[in-house]
Amino acid sequence: MKDINALKAFLDTPKKVIITTHSNPDADALGSSLGLYHFLKGRGHDVDVITPTDYPQFLHWMQGNEEVIVYDDTKADRIKTMINQTDLICCLDFNGMGRIKSLGPLVAQSPAKKLLVDHHLNPEEFADFELWDKTAAATAELIYDLILLLDGKEEITVGIAEALYAGIMTDTGSFKHNSTSAKIHRTVAELMDIGVDINRVSRLIYDTNSLNRLRFIGYALMEKLVVDAENKVAYFVINAEEHERFHLKSGDTEGLVNYALSIQGIHIAAIIMERNGEVKMSFRSVGNHAVNDFASQYFSGGGHKNAAGGISDLPLDETVEKFKSLIPNFQ
Numbered sequence: 001m002k003d004i005n006a007l008k009a010f011l012d013t014p015k016k017v018i019i020t021t022h023s024n025p026d027a028d029a030l031g032s033s034l035g036l037y038h039f040l041k042g043r044g045h046d047v048d049v050i051t052p053t054d055y056p057q058f059l060h061w062m063q064g065n066e067e068v069i070v071y072d073d074t075k076a077d078r079i080k081t082m083i084n085q086t087d088l089i090c091c092l093d094f095n096g097m098g099r100i101k102s103l104g105p106l107v108a109q110s111p112a113k114k115l116l117v118d119h120h121l122n123p124e125e126f127a128d129f130e131l132w133d134k135t136a137a138a139t140a141e142l143i144y145d146l147i148l149l150l151d152g153k154e155e156i157t158v159g160i161a162e163a164l165y166a167g168i169m170t171d172t173g174s175f176k177h178n179s180t181s182a183k184i185h186r187t188v189a190e191l192m193d194i195g196v197d198i199n200r201v202s203r204l205i206y207d208t209n210s211l212n213r214l215r216f217i218g219y220a221l222m223e224k225l226v227v228d229a230e231n232k233v234a235y236f237v238i239n240a241e242e243h244e245r246f247h248l249k250s251g252d253t254e255g256l257v258n259y260a261l262s263i264q265g266i267h268i269a270a271i272i273m274e275r276n277g278e279v280k281m282s283f284r285s286v287g288n289h290a291v292n293d294f295a296s297q298y299f300s301g302g303g304h305k306n307a308a309g310g311i312s313d314l315p316l317d318e319t320v321e322k323f324k325s326l327i328p329n330f331q
């Protein structure tokens with residue numbers, strides 16, 4: 001790690017710390033943030049977690065959830081002051097200022113030191129301290145490593161361990177993705193020794209479907225799934241009216257794309273969604289099909305080789321036409 005000893009020395013005396021993570025935080029983003037939050041608080045630092053946007057209800061069980069400050073314009077002045085007066089800003093599970101919306105310019109211009117802990121490709125160069133590993137399955141895995149580097153293993157509480165486990169479980173697709181290493185299984189074994197109830201965390205995250213969401217998945221599979229068997233591609237297109245009709249909330253479309261990828265013989269899956277005046281895309285693949293390259297080349301996006309996202313400036317129908325015309329390039 002770049003300057004781990006410098007970070008250790010920096011944290012030797014109590015500091016003001018802000019932890020932030022990417023917009024639309026997922027379990028890895030929030031679990032990493034709250035795991036580190038409790039650890040640093042336990043060491044006597046003054047810590048706040050600020051997220052750029054709200055996050056799904058099924059993450060609200062995490063210890064410390066009620067302490068999280070969710071950015072909105074009414075809090076802009078207060079948050080700006082906090083960011084300017086803090087000693088350290090921890091940037092977790094993202095590595096570019098474009099990923100934290102309105103917080104981006106505030107964090108970029110803050111005189112505070114910056115710590116980056118992340119596993120996404122191509123980090124921007126802004127960190128004074130860095131724990132970046134693109135082979136890590138989850139940022140939560142790296143937060144566990146960071147705590148060990150800071151000689152804090154004995155200070156990991158069940159609350160911290162559960163938050164980190166949630167990040168690891170979800171970012172590995174419940175230990176199915178290629179990124180699932182022997183090391184991460186060993187980390188999980190340590191977290192279980194600390195007291196994580198893996199069944200409890202799994203149920204809290206996954207068994208929280210609303211009836212609307214299940215009906216929506218049924219509808220999407222029945223009516224909206226397009227399979228291009230020749231090109232081994234399957235995808236969904238979901239418009240704004242359908243979002244309304246099924247009262248979809250943040251996180252409700254999560255996982256839908258994996259159904260498309262689970263079809264026998266399909267190597268690449270996508271979902272193209274119109275929502276809040278934006279057209280967003282999510283891509284998944286198996287093996288060597290690099291969807292992050294595709295997303296960055298054609299849809300101003302990026303991510304991992306087998307899981308990436310993008311955004312389109314075009315209306316939904318034109319985005320779909322563009323996507324369809326690009327399918328042969330996808331391989």
Ligand SMILES: [Mn+2]
Nearest residue numbers: 028093138139
């Ligand atoms: Mn992650």
